[in-house]
Amino acid sequence: MIRRLLAVIIVGIVPVAHAFDAVSLDIEAVATQGWSLQGATIALTELAKNQQQLALTVKTVVLPKPLDDLSLVNLRCTSFTWTAKQMACNKGRAELHSTYWQSPSTNFSFQIDQKRSTFKLTELSLAGTKLAVEGVVDGDRWQLQIKAKQVDVAVLNRLFPQQFFALTAGKIDLNLNVSGIREIPEKFTITAHLEGLTGQTANGKIATEGLMLKANLEASYQNGFWQGQSKAKINGGAIYMEPLYLDANGQSIQLDAQANWDVVNQRLDIKSARYQHANVASLSGNAALQFKDGINIQRADLNLHSENLVPVSTIYLTPFLAQTAWEGITLSGKARANIAINDQALETLTAVFDGVSVNDSAGRLHVDEGSGTINWASNALFNEPSTLAWQQLQIYALPMGPAKLAFLTQASNFSLLNKPRIPFLNGTIAINQFSWQAQPQQEPKVVFTGSLDQVSLEQLSKALNWTPLSGSISGQIPKVEYSNKTLSLAGELLIHVFDGVVKISNLASSGLFTALPKFHADLEIDNLDMEQLTGKFEFGGITGKLSGYVRQLYLENWQPISFYAWLGTPDDDNSKHRISQKAVKNIANIGGGAAADALSRSFLSFFETFGYAKLGLGCYLHEGVCQLMGVEATPSGYAIITGGGLPRIDVIGYNPRVDWAVLMERLKRITTSDEVIIK
């Protein structure tokens, strides 16, 4: 039958030496089953022997579609049979020509039956390794199998230059099996072992380094659907997918998935998927994605589980926080979460934390032993409560004791269900109301009311690294509101301290969590007992009362930028007014020097304390310069202390303008040293 298909031109039987030792048949072209053999010569050799050899030489063999990219050139088949129903070459050698494959030569065999034909190429050289290709064509059906071992990807990259992913090192073992009907593939299986794969995209956003990967992908097509399942495991090396850097050394990463692809509707139905980063976290779930006009998540149900949040935060969280306000935040502890997404939007979230600690390298926030359950849903009628508890919560240097919150979160609202009392510096902060409301296209609005009770100033000053103070803060916190990135306090905060009262009003802050926090306040100071106040400073003792104000105080990065302040003896003060020698000297230094000149040093040294009528110092800080003023003007300057009783002392400041930094340096010198001695 085959012979009937052949266009045969017998050019001649070539008689050779040793009469009829061999005969040959030249054929211009053979075409059958999609095969095309051109310039073929069939020779019968060793006629003299009992077993003759039939040899085939062909200039070009083109394989049937869709394998027709391959052509064999200068083919020599030393073991060739040709019967009525079959043409077969069991052992041959040829050059190979292909757009993709470049190999100087290959061993091959083929068998062309009436309906079915097969071919096999072995010893095929590709990218520094040997490759085997096997193909079967049976009517309309076909199958192709490629086996390659230790393919050098760097060579492969030179052979097939492409812009997408430049490969520089590594080896691949590949096993590919594809089958199909006519020109449509219907089923494929790929098994790939990547060893030390190093490469990256041109923009460097995706890269691998020494990647060790074993992957298996199976897919089959039926009635408009591709059904597939894949397993991939990374045992070593690293992957970079901006912004994530995953180092698999010692911690394998595994991704298994089963999915359906709806070709017509461009819909991917992930029936199950599991991502497991050993000793870090696992994420599993299912989802439906639509690939029309971008990727649409129609539905997703995800479960996250981590027994150790330390690597989760350093590997998966830190890269996203880099150069944001939250840079430097790390977590530890355990967590699990369930997330449901419907039509691109989060529908429900349940998260359970246990033994979670939050650390901030910038020292803004610290949570110790946090635990709780957060239940959230987008449904406005959702009413499942959440709880959150901690052993310690620290904001900047301010530590808060253990507390438990019960709250409700739904849609864009958060509201507190209980009225917790949080231990704070020997006293308590009581929260009466706390609510958070997200505003579309705006910063969220936060409202808080509460009270402070007996918060120790001694501990507060210690925590803030101030000169130790005594006394306590109590008072109602009327209404703290955060909206438009601005924190404000409506009403007054009263601090009971040193037998007097400090009243803080018009408190406002913005950019609290930026590199430049800004802070506004007005302070009124009423009748503080100087003896208690100075007793805590290394300033030198003073008795009497002190009143005054700091108005329009403006701090940037906790440094004063401007204010108008006055501190001095109140007019109606009739308490005892004494000042120590050390305090006189220190006050003189604040004033900018030489103030003690009013009295001779020898005279001064006789007395421990002096009486005074009034003392007072004011400063108007503006553009880094403090404009100083005293209790009264004198011809040469301003009086900081006016004498009263005996021995009498007057301290006069001469320099009314002092650079703020210089003034602070002077104060620091005073408070860090008590070695200023009067001789």
Add this chain to the structure above:
Amino acid sequence: MKKLSILGALWLTACVTINIYFPAAAAEKAADEIIKEIQKVEPQKSEPKAGLSDWQIATYQALDKAINLVMSSAHADGADLNIDSAEIRQARASMEARFSTLLPHYQAGYIGIQADGSLAVRDPASVPLQIRNQVSKLVSAENQDRQALYQAIANANGHPEWAAQIKSTFAARWVSNAQSGWWIQSSGSWKQK
């Protein structure tokens, strides 16, 4: 009445045009000052000595007075370009804080200064994978701050439209304040300073 309307017409036509030119020299000076401050390598702070003797105190006091004098005269002279506002301080504070992290990447040649004064990752593919994200985030954050700084200076001087000119002034100053060994892009190609 007629007189009044003529006067009025005269008044209307007697327009005075005041041109305010971009103070290029002052901008250069300001740029240098800001860039030097940002790229200042923190010197080892020496603690002021406690327990100063009287003559030392007197000397300090004399110095204070002298400094105050100089300061107030400097304030009186006033630069042509105001570089002090909350927004400017914010951008500067953020860039000063970032510089120590940027410095090793400047030195390693991962990042360089482009012709417009913005930073760029020279060849993203040559940056080690572990720090690639950090470098790219640093560069984009720094560029945001630089842009914010130019606009803040323009705003502080009441001329928001000066931002582009301030940017081009800074562009040259970033290059000239670059340390030797840093990479600079000119007419498309990178060169080491």
